Amino acid sequence: MASRFQGVEQGPPIEVFLLNRLFTEDTFQNKVNLGVGAYRDENGKPWVLPIVRKMEKQLAADETLLHEYLPVLGLEQFCNASVAMLLGEDSPAIAAGKAFGVQVLSGTGGLRVGAEFLNKHLKYDTFYYSTPTWENHHLVFVNSGFTKPRSYRYWDPKTRGIDFDGFIEDLKSAPENAVILLHACAHNPTGIDPTREQWMKIADVMEERKLFPFFDSAYQGFASGDLDGDAWAVRYFVSRGFELVCAQSYAKNFGLYNERVGNLAVVLNESAHVARIKSQMTWIVRGMYSNPPAHGAHVVAAVLTNKQLFDEWRDHIKLMSTRVMQMREALRSELVKLGTPGNWDHIVKQIGLFSYTGLNQRQCEYLIQEYHIYLLKSGRINICGLNPGNVQYVAKAINDAVTKFPDDQ
Amino acid sequence: MAQVLKKLTTQVLKPNNVDTIVGCTGLRASSTWWNNVQMGPPDVILGITEAYKKDTHPKKVNLGVGAYRDDEGKPFVLPSVRKAEEILHSRGLNHEYAPISGEATYTDAVAKLAFGEDSPVIKNKSNCTVQTLSGTGALRLGLEFITKHYAKAKEIWLPTPTWGNHPQICNTLNLPHKKYRYFDPKTNGFDLQGALEDISKIPEGSIILLHACAHNPTGVDPKPSDWEQLSKVIKERKLFPFFDMAYQGFATGDVDNDAFAVRLFVKEGHQVMLAQSFAKNMGLYGERAGALTFLCGDEATAAKVMSQVKIMVRVMYSNPPLYGARLVQEILTNAELKKQWLGDVKQMADRIITMRSQLRAGIEGAGNPHPWQHITDQIGMFCFTGLKPEQVERLTKEFHVYLTKDGRISVAGISSQNVNYIAEAIHKVTS
Numbered sequence: 001m002a003s004r005f006q007g008v009e010q011g012p013p014i015e016v017f018l019l020n021r022l023f024t025e026d027t028f029q030n031k032v033n034l035g036v037g038a039y040r041d042e043n044g045k046p047w048v049l050p051i052v053r054k055m056e057k058q059l060a061a062d063e064t065l066l067h068e069y070l071p072v073l074g075l076e077q078f079c080n081a082s083v084a085m086l087l088g089e090d091s092p093a094i095a096a097g098k099a100f101g102v103q104v105l106s107g108t109g110g111l112r113v114g115a116e117f118l119n120k121h122l123k124y125d126t127f128y129y130s131t132p133t134w135e136n137h138h139l140v141f142v143n144s145g146f147t148k149p150r151s152y153r154y155w156d157p158k159t160r161g162i163d164f165d166g167f168i169e170d171l172k173s174a175p176e177n178a179v180i181l182l183h184a185c186a187h188n189p190t191g192i193d194p195t196r197e198q199w200m201k202i203a204d205v206m207e208e209r210k211l212f213p214f215f216d217s218a219y220q221g222f223a224s225g226d227l228d229g230d231a232w233a234v235r236y237f238v239s240r241g242f243e244l245v246c247a248q249s250y251a252k253n254f255g256l257y258n259e260r261v262g263n264l265a266v267v268l269n270e271s272a273h274v275a276r277i278k279s280q281m282t283w284i285v286r287g288m289y290s291n292p293p294a295h296g297a298h299v300v301a302a303v304l305t306n307k308q309l310f311d312e313w314r315d316h317i318k319l320m321s322t323r324v325m326q327m328r329e330a331l332r333s334e335l336v337k338l339g340t341p342g343n344w345d346h347i348v349k350q351i352g353l354f355s356y357t358g359l360n361q362r363q364c365e366y367l368i369q370e371y372h373i374y375l376l377k378s379g380r381i382n383i384c385g386l387n388p389g390n391v392q393y394v395a396k397a398i399n400d401a402v403t404k405f406p407d408d409q
Numbered sequence: 410m411a412q413v414l415k416k417l418t419t420q421v422l423k424p425n426n427v428d429t430i431v432g433c434t435g436l437r438a439s440s441t442w443w444n445n446v447q448m449g450p451p452d453v454i455l456g457i458t459e460a461y462k463k464d465t466h467p468k469k470v471n472l473g474v475g476a477y478r479d480d481e482g483k484p485f486v487l488p489s490v491r492k493a494e495e496i497l498h499s500r501g502l503n504h505e506y507a508p509i510s511g512e513a514t515y516t517d518a519v520a521k522l523a524f525g526e527d528s529p530v531i532k533n534k535s536n537c538t539v540q541t542l543s544g545t546g547a548l549r550l551g552l553e554f555i556t557k558h559y560a561k562a563k564e565i566w567l568p569t570p571t572w573g574n575h576p577q578i579c580n581t582l583n584l585p586h587k588k589y590r591y592f593d594p595k596t597n598g599f600d601l602q603g604a605l606e607d608i609s610k611i612p613e614g615s616i617i618l619l620h621a622c623a624h625n626p627t628g629v630d631p632k633p634s635d636w637e638q639l640s641k642v643i644k645e646r647k648l649f650p651f652f653d654m655a656y657q658g659f660a661t662g663d664v665d666n667d668a669f670a671v672r673l674f675v676k677e678g679h680q681v682m683l684a685q686s687f688a689k690n691m692g693l694y695g696e697r698a699g700a701l702t703f704l705c706g707d708e709a710t711a712a713k714v715m716s717q718v719k720i721m722v723r724v725m726y727s728n729p730p731l732y733g734a735r736l737v738q739e740i741l742t743n744a745e746l747k748k749q750w751l752g753d754v755k756q757m758a759d760r761i762i763t764m765r766s767q768l769r770a771g772i773e774g775a776g777n778p779h780p781w782q783h784i785t786d787q788i789g790m791f792c793f794t795g796l797k798p799e800q801v802e803r804l805t806k807e808f809h810v811y812l813t814k815d816g817r818i819s820v821a822g823i824s825s826q827n828v829n830y831i832a833e834a835i836h837k838v839t840s
Contacts, residue, residue: 003680003706004649008558011716014723017509038505046503053501060498066484067733068476069694072452105542105726112725121446139724257506258731279449286452286574287581288549288725289542294695295732 015135015376023374031372032390034381037188037353038257039320042387049255049316051309055299065298070291072282074103074263078297081304082248082263086217086231093238097271102281103292106262107218108136110247114214114264115144116284117277118179118245124212126178128170130154132356132378134188134216137181150174155190160346160358162192168205176210184217184246185230186352189380193223193351199233203240213237215246221253223352225321227314243268250300252353253317259296324353327386334395341402355381363401371397453573453813461811469809470827472818475625475790476694477757480824485757487692489750493739496746502735507728509719511540511700515734518741519700523654523668523685530675534708537715539701539722540729544655544686547701549578551651551682553721554703556582558714561614565651568592568604568618570815572625572653575618589617592627597783597795599629605642613647621654621683622667623789626817630660630788636670640677650679655686660789662758664690664751680704687737689790690754696733761790764823771832779839792818800838808834 019035033044041047059065073079079101083094093099104110118124126148127141138149152174153166171180182202187193194202206213215234221227234246250261266277285291303309325348332347347355359367359379367373373394375381386394457473479485510516516538520531530536541547556563565584567575568591579586589611590603611617619639624630631639643650652671658664674681680703687698701718705711722728740746762785769784784792796804796816804810810831812818823831 003710004559004561005703005705005710005714007560008710008713008717010713011720013716014509014719036506046505048501048503052504057498060494066486067490067693067695068484069688105730108723108725108727136723136727139720143721143724251506256504258504258728260726260728260730273446276446276448279451280446282452283449283577284581286545287578288546289697290545290574291695291697293542293697293730293732296730 019374019376026372028372030390030393032374032385032394034373034375034385034394037252037382038384039252039255039353040384040387042323042389044385044387044389047255047320049313051303051312051316052255052299055302055309059295059298059302067294070103070294070297072285072291073278074101074292075294075297075301077305078301079103079263081301083265085227085304086220086234086246086248086265087238087267088228088231088235091235091238093267097274098269099265099267100274100278101263101265102278102285103297104247104262104264105260105289105292106251107216107247107249108140108262109260109292110249110262110264111137111140111214111216112144113281113284113288114245114247115141115146115179117281118212118214119145120284121277121280122177124177124179126150126175127181127214128152128174128178129181130183130187132189133181133183137216141179141181146179150178152180154187155192155356157358160192160343160356161349162194162198164194164198168201171202171205171209171211174209174211177212178209179212179214180206182213182215182233184215184220184234185232186219186223186354188218188352189354189376189378190356191350191352191354192346192356194233196232196236199236203237203242207240207242213242213244215244217246218249219252219352220248221314221317222321222324225318227317238267241269250296254300254303254313256296256299259299260293261296261300324383327383327391328355330388330391331383331386331395334392335398338395338399340395340399341406353382353384355383357381357398359398359401360405360407362405366401366405367397370400373397457811457813460805464809464811466809468827468830470811470822470831472810472812472822472831475689475819475821477689477692477790477821478824480760480826482822482824482826485692487750487753489740489746489753490691490693490736492749493736493743493746496739496743497735504731507540507731507734509722509728510538510715511729511734512731512738514742515540515738516700518738519685520702522664522741523657523671523683523702524675525665525668525672528672528675530704535705535711537703537705537711537718539715539718540734541684541699541701542726542729543688543697543699544653544684545574545578545699546697547684547686547699548575548653549581550718550721550725551684551701551703552578552582552584554714554718555616556584557721558717559616559649561649563616564612565616565618566608566611566648568620568624570626571618571620575653591624592629592793594795597629597793598786599631599635601631601635601638605638608639608642608648609646611646611648614649615646616649616651617643618651618653619670621652621657621671622669623656623660623791625655625789626791626813626815627793628787628789628791628820629783629793631670633669633673636673640674640679644677644679649682650674651682651684653684655684656689656789657685658690658751658754659758659761662755662762664754675704680706687733691737691740691750693733693736696736697730698733698737761820764820764828765792767825767828768820768823768832768835771829772836775833775836777836777839790819790821792820794818794835796835796839803838804834808837810834
């Protein structure tokens with residue numbers, strides 16, 4: 001039967017989800033999923049944080065908790081606690097009423113609402129993203145109305161580190177008011193973060209060129225295991241007097257992936273603008289989904305506002321980040337043991353969920369086809385997908401791949 | 410500002426420091442990226458609730474916001490939802506990412522609820538159904554899809570009046586919107602002739618928004634024979650019907666009855682779009698459970714549409730929140746729970762219907778000269794009383810009864826405790 005939409009073209013599949021599907025359908029016994037960015041325990045299973053289970057049980061038993069609408073800008077307790085966690089409880093910006101939060105749909109939602117606001121109300125049109133960056137960044141901004149996407153150099157395949165000179169050069173040529181997308185910590189997909197000295201230099205250039213910082217913080221706590229340490233860059237920029245926004249996600253650090261819990265933190269130089277900005281963000285949210293989902297926010301708020309629960313949560317993050325670091329060591333150690341060609345130090349130098357292995361597309365395809373090890377063709381692996389049960393197998397496969405298909409470099 | 414500061418600082422500082430200081434101060438003073446941000450218009454309904462909260466009068470009544478309340482004026486968690494929550498918790502499910510379009514069990518169940526268990530459009534897999542952030546999310550996604558992928562007239566026609574957020578969403582998308590006659594203020598009923606006349610002139614291919622049942626804000630629904638006529642003219646004009654169904658089950662108390670219009674249109678061959686919400690009929694307001702369906706004619710087109718919708722979801726929020734959807738899914742796929750839920754929703758609808766009767770009886774009983782039949786003719790959560798702005802103002806100022814300026818009341822805010830008071834008040838301001 002004829003349809004209005006007959007002419008609609010098939011949209012391209014999203015790589016990471018396609019990969020996940022292929023992995024799920026694969027019947028090979030020793031298959032390994034190093035694709036999608038979600039934490040896995042040492043048995044390769046999803047891990048619901050004990051504190052989350054505890055809170056959900058408590059919330060379920062609470063007869064006074066209903067399913068009423070949250071305010072458009074979200075659960076206030078949640079927003080305040082999120083901003084405090086990001087900027088530090090003693091942040092002068094918070095004390096002066098210059099910082100506030102808007103509950104959003106996880107990190108993606110924060111990026112979208114933030115970008116829409118910057119484009120519609122500040123008329124910002126140009127945005128910069130790192131090469132490479134999370135695959136969804138570009139489209140989120142473009143769909144928010146930004147018409148000038150630009151990239152700044154970041155990953156240097158030769159050194160497997162940051163091309164810092166290139167980074168700075170690209171920032172220096174950015175036009176005034178360009179929005180610069182920065183990964184607060186645990187850069188996705190490379191796992192390489194700027195050093196503190198480098199962050200200072202970045203801030204210098206951004207101040208000079210009047211560029212606007214938009215931080216994406218999807219891994220606070222998850223990178224180093226320390227919440228404050230992982231927020232250093234954002235806090236530094238605030239202390240330098242920058243006005244900025246930061247999309248915070250609780251998907252990974254609370255394991256609340258599917259409840260879409262996030263906060264968009266906004267830091268201004270003057271508290272006088274807060275009411276107006278909130279009123280406009282209200283309309284953006286109203287036109288998109290009216291008000292945010294309640295469940296996940298209640299869980300996070302309950303934990304963040306209770307010292308004992310907060311400490312329990314901190315232990316969970318430490319556990320997750322420690323396991324990740326152990327697997328980095330383990331992989332590098334196995335690769336070295338096998339005499340795998342090349343230098344694999346970057347695996348332990350990188351931080352967070354991901355590692356940009358440096359494997360090229362051909363090598364990646366070989367890993368998928370021959371060994372049923374699923375990773376992105378960029379060479380990105382999710383370290384969480386590794387565990388004592390499979391790390392040797394993975395190392396063996398990588399060794400085989402780089403030997404069979406040496407790099408042209 | 411910068412100039413003043415510069416003057417002051419030149420007096421105080423050595424010359425070679427001035428430029429640096431002024432430069433920084435200038436940066437700070439002009440670093441009001443936000444200066445040009447205008448204050449957004451206030452939300453009318455929220456404003457009413459705020460005023461109500463501040464009021465200390467013992468007999469105050471809030472007939473503003475559209476959320477169900479029980480006979481004690483309290484929010485109501487449906488027994489079926491409580492039960493579903495218990496079951497869900499006992500399962501100890503994880504929180505892994507949902508598929509972008511939502512869980513298949515969910516989208517399957519909600520599509521069946523709307524179109525009927527044995528609906529041919531589901532059987533032949535020509536429906537593209539995705540989980541959305543309640544009704545608003547479905548409307549936004551559906552309309553955005555139209556602006557991106559609908560080749561014909563990109564213009565939407567809304568009933569007069571309609572939910573305040575409908576034109577808002579259109580404005581956000583720069584989608585032109587126009588109005589067709591709907592509510593007849595003379596009869597406080599449906600203006601069938603006006604609607605048919607206006608619709609017959611709508612440019613071919615335009616989108617027409619229809620409230621599936623329990624029209625918001627008027628409570629006025631077309632009769633089945635009216636719907637048949639609407640279907641005919643809409644087909645003649647080759648219009649694209651977009652149904653907003655936020656109250657299935659809530660209107661008459663029967664989910665199949667309330668889906669009559671949607672199912673009629675499908676039977677008549679319209680390839681409708683449908684926005685569903687479970688905010689009211691399952692009381693899941695804040696959990697944002699909803700769905701959007703495109704009827705695409707065949708499975709292949711539905712798949713293509715799905716691939717594009719997924720991309721739109723991905724760049725807005727990546728994938729949907731599961732908590733509410735899991736509850737909906739549990740209720741709809743568990744026979745016992747579903748039965749309980751159908752009873753719960755009937756209970757809510759019946760209470761509303763009872764309150765309508767009592768309100769009307771109360772006003773008529775006081776000997777009020779005006780006609781009040783529309784109170785019981787109208788259906789669902791809202792009632793367009795027909796009160797004029799001055800009368801509404803009196804209701805609020807003199808009697809502390811809060812409602813919107815257009816005379817709309819939320820019947821859910823009426824209870825056996827306050828119905829007589831409200832009837833009395835309405836009688837007084839209209840005598």
